[in-house]
Amino acid sequence: MSGTDPSVMVGEYRSYVLRKILFIAGCLVAMVAVLGYATTIGSSGISAIDVYTNIFYHFVDPSRCDPGVEWAVFTVRLPRIMTGLIAGMSLGVAGAAMQSMMKNPLADPYTTGISSGASFGATLAIVLGFDLAGLGGTAGLIVTAFVFALVPAAVIILVSSLRSTSAATMILSGIAVMYLFNACTTLVKLGASDASLSAVFQWSIGDLSGSTWDSFYTILVFTLVGGTILMAMSKKLNILITGDRNATALGLNAHRLRICLLAVISLMTASVVCFTGIIGFVGLVAPHIVRIFLGSDNRYLIPASALFGALLLMVADLISRVIIAPTFLPVGVITAFIGCPLFLYLLIKQRRSMW
Amino acid sequence: MRIDLSKLEFGYDPSSPVLRGIDHVLEDPEFVCIMGPNGVGKSTLVHCMNKILRPTGGAVLIDGEDIGSIRLKTLASRMGYVPNSTEDSFPLTVVDTIMVGLQNDYRFGTRDEDLERVHRVLDLMDIGHLAMRNFDELSAGQHQKVMLARGLVRSPEVVLLDEPTSNLDIRHQIEVTKTLSRLPATEGMMVVMISHDINITAKYADRIILMHDGMIHSVGTPSEVLTRENLRLVYGVDADILEVDGRPHVILKDSVPM
Numbered sequence: 185m186s187g188t189d190p191s192v193m194v195g196e197y198r199s200y201v202l203r204k205i206l207f208i209a210g211c212l213v214a215m216v217a218v219l220g221y222a223t224t225i226g227s228s229g230i231s232a233i234d235v236y237t238n239i240f241y242h243f244v245d246p247s248r249c250d251p252g253v254e255w256a257v258f259t260v261r262l263p264r265i266m267t268g269l270i271a272g273m274s275l276g277v278a279g280a281a282m283q284s285m286m287k288n289p290l291a292d293p294y295t296t297g298i299s300s301g302a303s304f305g306a307t308l309a310i311v312l313g314f315d316l317a318g319l320g321g322t323a324g325l326i327v328t329a330f331v332f333a334l335v336p337a338a339v340i341i342l343v344s345s346l347r348s349t350s351a352a353t354m355i356l357s358g359i360a361v362m363y364l365f366n367a368c369t370t371l372v373k374l375g376a377s378d379a380s381l382s383a384v385f386q387w388s389i390g391d392l393s394g395s396t397w398d399s400f401y402t403i404l405v406f407t408l409v410g411g412t413i414l415m416a417m418s419k420k421l422n423i424l425i426t427g428d429r430n431a432t433a434l435g436l437n438a439h440r441l442r443i444c445l446l447a448v449i450s451l452m453t454a455s456v457v458c459f460t461g462i463i464g465f466v467g468l469v470a471p472h473i474v475r476i477f478l479g480s481d482n483r484y485l486i487p488a489s490a491l492f493g494a495l496l497l498m499v500a501d502l503i504s505r506v507i508i509a510p511t512f513l514p515v516g517v518i519t520a521f522i523g524c525p526l527f528l529y530l531l532i533k534q535r536r537s538m539w
Numbered sequence: 540m541r542i543d544l545s546k547l548e549f550g551y552d553p554s555s556p557v558l559r560g561i562d563h564v565l566e567d568p569e570f571v572c573i574m575g576p577n578g579v580g581k582s583t584l585v586h587c588m589n590k591i592l593r594p595t596g597g598a599v600l601i602d603g604e605d606i607g608s609i610r611l612k613t614l615a616s617r618m619g620y621v622p623n624s625t626e627d628s629f630p631l632t633v634v635d636t637i638m639v640g641l642q643n644d645y646r647f648g649t650r651d652e653d654l655e656r657v658h659r660v661l662d663l664m665d666i667g668h669l670a671m672r673n674f675d676e677l678s679a680g681q682h683q684k685v686m687l688a689r690g691l692v693r694s695p696e697v698v699l700l701d702e703p704t705s706n707l708d709i710r711h712q713i714e715v716t717k718t719l720s721r722l723p724a725t726e727g728m729m730v731v732m733i734s735h736d737i738n739i740t741a742k743y744a745d746r747i748i749l750m751h752d753g754m755i756h757s758v759g760t761p762s763e764v765l766t767r768e769n770l771r772l773v774y775g776v777d778a779d780i781l782e783v784d785g786r787p788h789v790i791l792k793d794s795v796p797m
Contacts, residue, residue: 190658193670194651197634200671201649287628419647423639427626432591433699434640435615479673480629483647 204484207477211491218495219269222502223261230256267395267403268501268515269494271456272466274407276493278449279467280474280485281414284421285445286351292468293453295355296446297336297362302457303388304365304372305332310383311376322394325387330458336361337450341443350428351442390463390516392501399459406455410448411490417445418482425480463516465523466493466500476530496523540617540696540729541566541602542588548596549583557583559753560597565697568723570730572740574764575750576774581733582623584750585699588731589618619698621690623705623733625682630675633685637661640689660688663718679706687715691722698722700732704739712736716743737789741765749773762787771795 223235230253238257241248278293286295294300305328308314315324316331340357343349349357373381414421420441423431428438456463470493471485478484500518507513542565550556557580565571573581586592587599590606599606601614619640631639637657638649661667664684669677674685683706690698700719704712716736720743722728734740740747740761747764749757751773757764765787770778775797779790 188658188662188667190655193634193658193661193667194654196671197649197654200632284629287626289628422631422635425629425631426636426639427622429586429591430620430622430626432611433589433615433618433620433622435610435612437611475629479631479635481631481635 201484204478204481204488208484208488208491211488211495215269215491215495215498218498218502219265222265222498222505223257225502225506226256226261228252228256263397263400264392264395265498265501266397267400267459268392268497270400270403270407271392271460271463272470272494272497273411273490274403274452274456274493275463275467275497276470276474276489276491277407277411277414277486278452279469279493280471280482280489281417281421281445282449282467283471284425284480284482284485285442285449286355287425287427288351288355289472290468291355292464293449294457294462294464294467296340296358296450297365298333298450298453299457299462300362300365300369301336302329302333302454303384303462304369305329305458306387306461307369307372307376307384308332310387311372311380326458330454332365333454333457334450336365337446337454341446344439344443344446349439354442354446386514387461389514390461390519391512391514392460393512395459403455403459406452410452411486413448414445415483415486417441418486421445421482421486425482461516463497463519465516465519466497469523469527470496473527473530541600542697543600543603544584544588544597545600546597547584547587547594547599549580549587549592549594553595556595557753558587558594561755563748563755563758565729565731568727568729569745570720570723570732570743571746571748572732572734572744573748573750574734574737574740575756579750580753581750582701585620585701585731585733589620589699590614591620616693617696619690619693619695621686621698621700621703623701623703625674625686630673633661633666633669633672633674633677636674636685637689637692640692656692656694657688660692663691664688664715680708680711683707684711684715687719694726695728697729697731700730702733702735704734704736712739716740720744737765737770737791741787741789742784765789772797 220232220235224230224232234253235257238249238253242258275293282291282293282295283289306325309325309328314328316328336358339361340354343357344354373384420436423434423436424438424441431438471489474485474488474492478488497519500522501515504513504515504518544561544563547558547561548556549558561584575581583592587594590611601609634657637660638653641653661670664687666681666684669681683703687703704715707715716739719730719732722730744761746759747761748755749764749769756773757769765780767778767780770776775794777792777795779792781788781790
């Protein structure tokens with residue numbers, strides 16, 4: 185196309201970007217719709233209009249809120265739903281960034297052994313009453329799980345700092361640490377009572393039922409800070425996926441960047457896992473589903489994965505609340521049940537390869 | 540840009556160095572081809588010139604400044620690089636793949652002027668029709684042209700190319716090499732290319748650096764370097780050298796014991 189008009193290509197590219205932005209906007213609308221609908225589900229019948237009206241007046245003019253609706257929405261239902269939303273966002277963003285930085289489609293936020301570290305911390309707290317912060321009860325468990333969740337990532341960063349290592353070496357280090365922590369968890373569980381084992385099991389399968397506004401705000405802070413950093417690094421992630429040598433030639437210290445990203449992702453994921461337990465699949469699958477529609481450009485992949493991750497986790501939580509009501513199913517089970525068939529369907533249906 | 544290679548050494552293992560005291564200066568905008576058998580250190584030499592590898596001895600000076608003290612980003616803004624293989628694990632569109640090469644100018648949004656720069660190199664490589672295709676949908680030859688476009692998009696002062704034509708058919712090898720050979724004159728760019736094709740190199744190179752055993756064996760114009768004796772010693776081949784249009788043309792005959 186020697187000597188062609190650049191405006192044709194510019195026009196094509198602009199409409200390509202517009203399609204991405206529309207997809208992101210669609211995810212946002214769907215997320216708000218699911219949020220409203222999910223808040224209507226429960227023993228007291230509240231319509232979606234009541235929910236949105238209450239949320240609006242709660243911030244604009246609290247005196248006009250119906251106390252019954254206000255209590256049901258803000259005290260009972262929204263803490264869980266909003267925690268699901270922000271946890272889904274965090275896992276989606278962390279998954280997208282982890283896959284790009286490791287150049288590996290199998291990577292997810294737990295790849296570096298965060299889940300095994302958190303499990304070990306939670307098991308120590310539940311079985312032995314070990315409490316790093318001395319807070320006792322659930323708060324003590326959360327802090328202990330959070331701190332131990334970061335240990336595997338710290339080991340990987342330490343190993344990586346000793347010499348410049350590749351993404352594959354980092355993943356393998358994570359797997360090695362994961363096995364070690366799993367073995368430690370098993371050791372602790374050997375002497376546990378039935379009640380403790382049941383509590384450890386409940387924690388390990390991922391659950392939003394214990395969510396509070398505190399859990400929401402804590403995860404929110406980590407997600408906002410981490411998400412902003414990852415968005416700012418999205419262009420650099422695009423360079424990183426072209427390979428370390430090329431990244432170096434383009435002026436990027438791939439090794440240092442990967443360590444920075446790992447620290448950010450680990451903190452984000454640890455903040456989620458310590459409150460909700462291990463919710464699998466969202467961090468792995470949400471970015472891949474988004475990639476099918478948007479491609480792999482991290483500038484759009486990261487925000488879209490945040491919204492899609494939130495949507496996926498909120499829908500899963502909604503289903504977990506209604507499928508055998510009034511009993512709840514753990515949300516981690518539902519994310520796999522809806523995420524897996526959806527992902528397989530899209531994998532089969534898509535024409536082009538994204539990995 | 541002036542690149543001084545001073546007693547340059549590199550080795551993964553101190554007992555078997557890959558580069559053994561390279562001394563050379565690259566300066567004028569010209570089309571320089573690095574040649575030599577496999578494993579002789581051609582890619583290693585190029586990687587020491589753009590900080591992908593850190594020399595284990597000697598120095599690389601860029602305009603008199605040691606490369607170790609130059610920031611990667613500063614160096615990258617002046618020096619383009621085209622690898623000999625691609626490892627893009629999550630493919631982008633061709634436009635986005637090339638835009639990655641803009642790095643320093645690569646803002647969150649995409650400016651029209653960025654897209655126009657991409658369009659210019661797509662035109663240069665004659666791959667404008669591939670602009671919105673996904674990178675992984677392309678053939679190996681098309682991949683290589685996209686990589687070339689990415690290396691050139693920032694209009695660097697120097698571009699280092701590691702066997703950029705190895706996956707191209709003979710027609711495209713000639714076209715791409717011809718395009719690269721014009722860059723010193725049209726863009727004032729120094730082009731340093733690793734090449735294995737003796738006759739295409741002989742036809743287009745301004746200067747050839749022939750490497751042997753981790754050292755520079757011979758440097759000069761194609762006629763000065765591509766001699767029967769050099770080819771026998773460095774490559775272990777027997778050849779007749781003809782002259783076509785004032786350039787050497789090598790007729791390979793047989794391998795010889797080294």
